[in-house]
Amino acid sequence: MHRVVITGAGTINALGHDVPSTLAAMREGRCGIGPLSIRDVDRLSVRIGGQVTGFDEAQHFSRQELSLYDRFTQFALIAAREAMAQSGLAPEGEAALRIGVVLGNSGGGLGTTDDNYRAVYEEGKSRVHPFVVPRLMNNAAASHISMAHGLMGPSFTVSTACASSNHAMGLAFQMVRSGAAPAMVTGGSEAMLCFGGVKAWEGLRVMSRRGCRPFSRDRDGMVQGEGAAVYVFETEESARARGAEILAEVAGFAMTSDASDIVMPSQQGAERAIAGALADAGLSAGEVGYINAHGTGTAANDRTECAAVASVFGAAAERVMISSTKSMHGHLIGGTGAVELLACLSALRDGVVPPTIGYAEADPDCPLDVVPNVAREARVGAALSNAFAFGGLNAVLALRAG
Amino acid sequence: MQMDKTLDADASMLPSAHRDIGARVTAILAEQAMLEPSDVEPQHSLAEIGIDSLGLVESIFAIEEAFDIQVPFNANDPAASAEAFDISTVATITAAVESLVRQQHA
Numbered sequence: 424m425h426r427v428v429i430t431g432a433g434t435i436n437a438l439g440h441d442v443p444s445t446l447a448a449m450r451e452g453r454c455g456i457g458p459l460s461i462r463d464v465d466r467l468s469v470r471i472g473g474q475v476t477g478f479d480e481a482q483h484f485s486r487q488e489l490s491l492y493d494r495f496t497q498f499a500l501i502a503a504r505e506a507m508a509q510s511g512l513a514p515e516g517e518a519a520l521r522i523g524v525v526l527g528n529s530g531g532g533l534g535t536t537d538d539n540y541r542a543v544y545e546e547g548k549s550r551v552h553p554f555v556v557p558r559l560m561n562n563a564a565a566s567h568i569s570m571a572h573g574l575m576g577p578s579f580t581v582s583t584a585c586a587s588s589n590h591a592m593g594l595a596f597q598m599v600r601s602g603a604a605p606a607m608v609t610g611g612s613e614a615m616l617c618f619g620g621v622k623a624w625e626g627l628r629v630m631s632r633r634g635c636r637p638f639s640r641d642r643d644g645m646v647q648g649e650g651a652a653v654y655v656f657e658t659e660e661s662a663r664a665r666g667a668e669i670l671a672e673v674a675g676f677a678m679t680s681d682a683s684d685i686v687m688p689s690q691q692g693a694e695r696a697i698a699g700a701l702a703d704a705g706l707s708a709g710e711v712g713y714i715n716a717h718g719t720g721t722a723a724n725d726r727t728e729c730a731a732v733a734s735v736f737g738a739a740a741e742r743v744m745i746s747s748t749k750s751m752h753g754h755l756i757g758g759t760g761a762v763e764l765l766a767c768l769s770a771l772r773d774g775v776v777p778p779t780i781g782y783a784e785a786d787p788d789c790p791l792d793v794v795p796n797v798a799r800e801a802r803v804g805a806a807l808s809n810a811f812a813f814g815g816l817n818a819v820l821a822l823r824a825g
Numbered sequence: 826m827q828m829d830k831t832l833d834a835d836a837s838m839l840p841s842a843h844r845d846i847g848a849r850v851t852a853i854l855a856e857q858a859m860l861e862p863s864d865v866e867p868q869h870s871l872a873e874i875g876i877d878s879l880g881l882v883e884s885i886f887a888i889e890e891a892f893d894i895q896v897p898f899n900a901n902d903p904a905a906s907a908e909a910f911d912i913s914t915v916a917t918i919t920a921a922v923e924s925l926v927r928q929q930h931a
Contacts, residue, residue: 468895628882628900644901686879722901 426659427599427674428825429768430512430667433505435498436650436762437473437752441505445762446769448751449777450798455752456634456646463618469630472616473648473753491554492567493532494614498651498758499564500571503608507572510655511667512606514574521604523576524565525595526653527587527611529757530620532559537619564612568653576604585717586678586812587611588652588760593676593818595656605661612651613758621647627686629721635754636781637718637747638725638789645719648753652761669825671771674805675704681815688724688811693731696817700807701735704821708739711821712803713770715763716793717811718747718779719754726788728809733791744770744801746779746794760810764820767806771824776801846892846926850919853887867916874915881912888918894925 434441437455438448448455459472480489480497492500503524514522535558542548557563562580569578577598581591588611595609615621624630624647631644662669677699681692701708717728725747733740748766755762766777775798782795808820848862855862858874865874871881878900885896897909910925911917 626882626886628885628898631899631901642901643899643905720901 425600425602426672427596427656428659428662428672429654429670430657430662431506431508431510431655432652432670432765432768433502433509434650434652434762434765435475435478435501436652436755437475437648440478440501442765445765446773449748449766449769450775452778452780452796452798453751454634454780455648459616459621461617467618467621467625469621469625469632471632471634471646472621473646474616475650490552491557493535493558493563495528495530495532495612495651496558496564496567498614498649499526499612499653500567502610502612502651502653503568503571506608506653506655511665512655512657514572514606518605519573519575521576522574522606522608523578523604524568524574524608525579525581525591526565526568526609527581527583527589527591527757527761528561528564528613529582529584529587530613530615531561532563533615533620534617535559537617540619568608572608574608582757583816583818584812584814585754585756585759586810586816586818587757589808589810589818589820590678590816592654592656592760592764593678593820596673596676596820599656599658606655606657608653609656610651610653610761611755611758613755614649615756616647616649631720634781635720635750636783637716637720637750637779638729638786638793639782640784640786642720642722642725645721645749646753648749648755648759650752650755650762651758652765654761654764670768671825672823673820674706674823675700675702675821676819677703678816678818681817683815685815686813688727689815690727690731690734692815692817693728693809693811694735696819697731697735697807697809700819700821704805704823706805706821708736708743711739711743711805711807712801713767713776713806714743714745715766715806715808716745716747717809718749720747720749724811725786728811729789729791740791744776744792744794744799746777748777750780760808760818764808767808767822770801770803770806771822774800774802776803846923847919849891850888850922851915853891854884854915854918857884857887865915867914867919869915871912888922892922892926894922894929896925
């Protein structure tokens with residue numbers, strides 16, 4: 424068994440195009456959600472999202488690369504570049520054969536699918552670009568990261584809806600802890616903000632048209648976001664031997680299945696995942712200073728999540744801070760846990776707990792300290808990051824300050 | 826069976842277009858509940874005929890398609906949605922659809 428540490432982090436999302444700008448936005452409680460700028464937005468009833476703006480793909484990639492990279496792959500590659508540069512990990516020889524990439528995503532190249540369905544169904548074209556399949560496949564992002572950085576070990580993609588990234592990072596953690604790999608590149612990416620991607624979510628009638636206000640009594644649903652975050656997980660020995668900076672320790676992980684309903688969350692399933700992550704990390708609830716909530720802003724999730732935390736934490740629930748940064752960057756679906764891990768790094772490393780913004784009114788069903796509207800300075804020794812997916816699949820990570 | 830008569834009696838008081846809306850809404854809800862339309866009564870709540878939250882969202886979709894209307898309903902807050910679309914009973918849903926058809930097809 425090895426101790427597992429994070430030595431690199433990278434991101435691009437609605438709050439910023441890298442980690443420092445994202446952490447600054449979280450500290451300021453800035454909202455990255457705004458009017459959507461996408462084709463046919465006038466035919467949508469939900470017209471807001473946490474969109475990556477000011478992004479010129481041509482500044483990052485060549486024309487040939489772009490013919491192969493869907494937007495979710497572009498985001499993943501940009502985040503991986505930042506994480507690898509910070510980590511300083513330069514795999515070569517034997518090590519490169521054992522280091523791989525585990526990414527979470529749910530929609531894959533949905534924008535590519537959307538564009539090409541439009542071409543053949545709406546515009547009546549009989550021919551599509553030859554690279555449609557390699558662009559849209561769910562593993563494209565993980566594969567391109569492996570190619571960009573010469574990582575020849577185990578690489579694959581995990582798709583468990585809103586828990587995809589947490590499942591991916593949890594598996595990467597287990598692989599490094601067990602010695603199966605000396606290091607892993609992991610995280611998640613999503614780019615579902617296209618006409619079809621938003622239209623599909625509209626159908627379920629759980630989306631807000633105003634904003635994402637988790638835990639607030641006046642909340643009225645979720646808001647989609649997009650982007651990626653990627654990390655380098657490696658053994659503590661390796662990080663120390665290289666003299667790499669340790670951002671935090673990944674201390675535990677647990678996953679459970681509700682086995683009950685395809686969309687409604689179960690308090691028991693969430694409880695078992697939270698308690699399992701604490702046990703796996705050897706942490707008591709009282710040691711946890713911060714929880715990054717799943718906190719989607721739907722009536723059902725926020726109520727159930729608060730009840731689960733209260734039940735597992737007991738008296739410690741009165742002291743723990745729990746915030747949902749989805750209020751700022753939106754719900755990145757398969758990429759969400761990855762971007763949200765940055766909030767845990769902020770708490771553990773910088774002593775800044777990002778807030779739940781848009782909070783207007785206390786909800787008796789959510790009676791926890793949700794860090795309303797303003798970030799808080801605090802010494803946090805351990806943190807949890809929750810993800811509870813449609814399908815009843817729960818994945819919770821536990822981290823300690825490095 | 827007595828309910829059928831009541832339904833017919835109520836319906837007969839309405840102009841034919843509205844009678845038609847009531848019957849069509851009942852048929853949509855009955856199909857979702859896997860019941861015969863004659864088993865669905867105006868005072869029934871959705872829970873009473875076995876329609877859960879997912880079934881409700883599907884029923885609203887079917888109503889939007891059948892009547893070519895937009896139903897303002899957010900599953901996060903059925904109470905707040907109630908002003909525009911009261912889902913308490915089959916009868917309130919029918920009344921809400923009639924009102925939306927009037928507004929949106931005016």
